[in-house]
Amino acid sequence: MSDALIEIRGLKKTYRMGDIDVHALRGVDLTVERGEFIAVCGPSGSGKSTLFYILGGLTQATGGQVLIDGRDLTRMNDSQRTAIRRELVGFVFQRYNLLPTLSAADNIAMARYIAGSSKFRSKQDTEWFRQTLELLGVAHRLHHKPRSLSGGEQQRVAIARAIVNHPVLLLADEPTGNLDTENSETVLKLLVDLNERLGQTILMITHNPEAAAYAHRIVNMRDGRIV
Amino acid sequence: MINKLVIENLKHRWVRTVLSATAVGVQVTMILTLVGVSYGTLDDLSRRSRGAGADILIRPPGSSIISLSTAPMPEKILDFVRSMPHVAVATGTIVQPIGGTNSVTGIDLESFEKMSGGFRFLSGGPFRNPEDVIIDEYWARQFRLSVGSPMHFMDRTWRVSGIVEPGKLARIFLPLKLVQELSANTGKLTMVYVKLDDPRHLADAMAALKNQLPTYQIYSIEEFVSQISVNNLPQLKTFIYVVIGVAVVVGFLVVFLSMYTAVLERTREIGILKSLGATPALILGILIRETIVLSLIGSVFGILFTYGTRWAIMRFVPGSLNQIIVPEWWPVASLVALVGSLLGALYPGWIAAKQDPIEALSYE
Numbered sequence: 164m165s166d167a168l169i170e171i172r173g174l175k176k177t178y179r180m181g182d183i184d185v186h187a188l189r190g191v192d193l194t195v196e197r198g199e200f201i202a203v204c205g206p207s208g209s210g211k212s213t214l215f216y217i218l219g220g221l222t223q224a225t226g227g228q229v230l231i232d233g234r235d236l237t238r239m240n241d242s243q244r245t246a247i248r249r250e251l252v253g254f255v256f257q258r259y260n261l262l263p264t265l266s267a268a269d270n271i272a273m274a275r276y277i278a279g280s281s282k283f284r285s286k287q288d289t290e291w292f293r294q295t296l297e298l299l300g301v302a303h304r305l306h307h308k309p310r311s312l313s314g315g316e317q318q319r320v321a322i323a324r325a326i327v328n329h330p331v332l333l334l335a336d337e338p339t340g341n342l343d344t345e346n347s348e349t350v351l352k353l354l355v356d357l358n359e360r361l362g363q364t365i366l367m368i369t370h371n372p373e374a375a376a377y378a379h380r381i382v383n384m385r386d387g388r389i390v
Numbered sequence: 391m392i393n394k395l396v397i398e399n400l401k402h403r404w405v406r407t408v409l410s411a412t413a414v415g416v417q418v419t420m421i422l423t424l425v426g427v428s429y430g431t432l433d434d435l436s437r438r439s440r441g442a443g444a445d446i447l448i449r450p451p452g453s454s455i456i457s458l459s460t461a462p463m464p465e466k467i468l469d470f471v472r473s474m475p476h477v478a479v480a481t482g483t484i485v486q487p488i489g490g491t492n493s494v495t496g497i498d499l500e501s502f503e504k505m506s507g508g509f510r511f512l513s514g515g516p517f518r519n520p521e522d523v524i525i526d527e528y529w530a531r532q533f534r535l536s537v538g539s540p541m542h543f544m545d546r547t548w549r550v551s552g553i554v555e556p557g558k559l560a561r562i563f564l565p566l567k568l569v570q571e572l573s574a575n576t577g578k579l580t581m582v583y584v585k586l587d588d589p590r591h592l593a594d595a596m597a598a599l600k601n602q603l604p605t606y607q608i609y610s611i612e613e614f615v616s617q618i619s620v621n622n623l624p625q626l627k628t629f630i631y632v633v634i635g636v637a638v639v640v641g642f643l644v645v646f647l648s649m650y651t652a653v654l655e656r657t658r659e660i661g662i663l664k665s666l667g668a669t670p671a672l673i674l675g676i677l678i679r680e681t682i683v684l685s686l687i688g689s690v691f692g693i694l695f696t697y698g699t700r701w702a703i704m705r706f707v708p709g710s711l712n713q714i715i716v717p718e719w720w721p722v723a724s725l726v727a728l729v730g731s732l733l734g735a736l737y738p739g740w741i742a743a744k745q746d747p748i749e750a751l752s753y754e
Contacts, residue, residue: 221665221747242669249667260662260751264398269391276391277666324666 167230168331168364169195169218174227174237176213176387187213189387190227197331200358200365202378210387211368212336218366219252219334220244232331249278253325257337259317261309267320268305271327278328292327298360299323299353315346322353326363333357335367339374351377392672396679403655406648411687413644414727417637418692421723423699423713424633428620430712436615441557443506444583445592446599447614449607463579465570467603471584474598476591479505482579483559484569488543492710494523495560496569505585506558513537514552517565522551524563532709544572561709634726641730645681649738653677660742661750670743677742681735682728689724 176188188210195201205211216222217229220236223244229236231251236244253274254260261270296302299319309317318338325333335354339347355377357363367378375381383390400407439447448471450462463482471480481501487493499516503509509516512527514537523541530536530553541548541562548564570576586595592610599608609617620626653660660673700713 216748219665221751245664245667245669247667248665254665256665256751260658260665262395262659262662264402265395269394269398272391273395273663274666277663277668277672 166197167194168197168199168232169193169366170228170230171214172228174214174217174229175225176210176217176222177225187387188217188224188227191384191387191389193382193389195364195366197364198358198362199380200355200367200378202367202369202375202381203384204369204372204375204381205384206370208386209384211370211384213387214384215334215336215366215368218332219254220247250328251331253328253330253333255318255321255325255333255335255338257340259309259314259321259341261317261321261324263309266306266308267301267312267316267323270309270320271305271324274324274327280328295326295357295361296323298356300349313346314342315349318342318346318350319353322350322357326357326361331364333363333365335365337369337371338367339369339371347374392676392679396676396683399652399656399676400680400683403652406651407684407687410644410648410684411691413648414641414685414688414731415691415695417640417644417730418689418723418727419695419699420640421630421634421637421726422692422696422716422719424630425716425719425723426696426700426713427703427711428626428630429716430714432618432620432623433714434712436618437557438559439615439618440611441506442502442559442583442611443585444611445586445589446584446596447609447611448582448584448599448603449609450580451605451607453607463582463606465577465579467579467582470602471582471599474595474602476586476588476595477584478587479585480582481505482566482582484566484573484575484578485560485580486544486569486573488562490710492562493560494543494562494564494569496564496566497559498566499563502559505583509552509554509558511552511554514550517551519549519551520568521547521549523548524552524554525550526554526556526558526561526709528556528708529561530709532707546572637723637726638730638733641685641727642734645684645731645734646737647734648684649677649681649735650741652680653738653742656742657745657750657753660745661747661753664745664747665751673745674739674743677735677739678732681731685724685728685731688731689720689727692723692727693720 171191171193174188174191178185178187191210191214203211203214217224217236218231220239224237227237231247234247236247239247261267262273265273293302296305299322301316301319301323304312304316312320338354339350342350351374354365354367358365367374369375465482468480468482471477479501481498484496485493486496509524516524525535535541535550537550537553539550541550570578586592596608596610620630663673696715700715703711703713
């Protein structure tokens, strides 16, 4: 029996740019199973980033339906989508997007604070997070600010921040786009590890076929459609 | 956690923080200095009035508490006052404006010294020649005068004969007769100071004087001093309110600019917080807390700057102005700074709260 975490049906997104309508998504259908690691590939302008933003609740769809964990994002207002970002989704961005004034540890703590769980509730939770930090290899760098961390380290801290609240979905947008080959490989292996060890569902946007190869399944997009 | 972010943000942009807090501090200083000068000048006037050593003050009919009216009382009144029961000494003065808020006071040195206990000369001595003038230490310091220095006022050149300790009625003294003559007020007085044989007879003496001189304004010196306050000077109070209004506007503009810049600088960070699920209220709350901290730091700066302005005033213009520190106004000035700052933070905060997360995240 299917255990779909994400169900997308006829998803459309049209941007208005001046007097012109830009159709970024023209009817996307996609199902992602719980525990799956999926890569969405495609050239620039294919609509993969728009799909990422809609799945992350960062923007509203124009039409169609998007269900995450049974909740329909297309019927949600701003405040409900803000709650989705807090409770269901974790983001990893190409440019890491850590808060520059806070240490790595505080960046992670901020995500917990915003989610309303500034302290770990149980010993198991604390232990789980400790092991995750070990797995990510950043446990010894937590008190450094982003500017003192390498790109690879920043991305690993960003991953730790993304999963600290146990999101049902980890969304990664070109997570290796700013990294050299060695660090790219490390980050991708970590994503695989998180998927395999923790059962974390991951949807990764990339235009790099080598990165996409780490996923269980690759979905290609072109001109706002899955091909 | 949010407090930590606020503090780290302020530390991270420390130049902006220091400049903004300094600007808020200037507005606090503006209020506290004005209030301090108002209170200080009036306080000094009170102190000098007490320093005359009198128990009772007689002013002309219809005169105001603080006036530079010259001489509407006949000098004959002195003899009458001296004849009243319990009066030990009575001396008259004449006050002549010499430009700005400054004035010269004509005194009868002998009776004035008897009443006040005498000048304490820091250098020089009493009048010896017709062009001699006595000044107090503050005036000497402000205008860098010493014994023998020339002074120009009332179309004449005077020579400093003595510099006295401040606190006795006025800052510049000339012989009474000379001022009466030069101001065409021969035989006239501005005020009469009365010293009693025993202060316990004050009520009786006051009652007798009021009975005999019903149109004159007769105060005990304590009554007179108690009326020298900001509350009895409506124009000064209005001026203070105007300065408070200006301070609110200054605070508003400073914080508006500072926070507006901060929001632009931090567009990406706001996008990051939004991607983590931060609500508009949380984003607004961060800026409001930053504003409160800036305002508090600014208030502390402002209070400290006030000690600086007091030092500068007492160092450079002690003869014209007097400033005291008025701690009871610290919370008022801080509140004014806070209100102005919060008003200034509202619009930038609203912009930040409403920012589109995708646009914010792609901000370079």
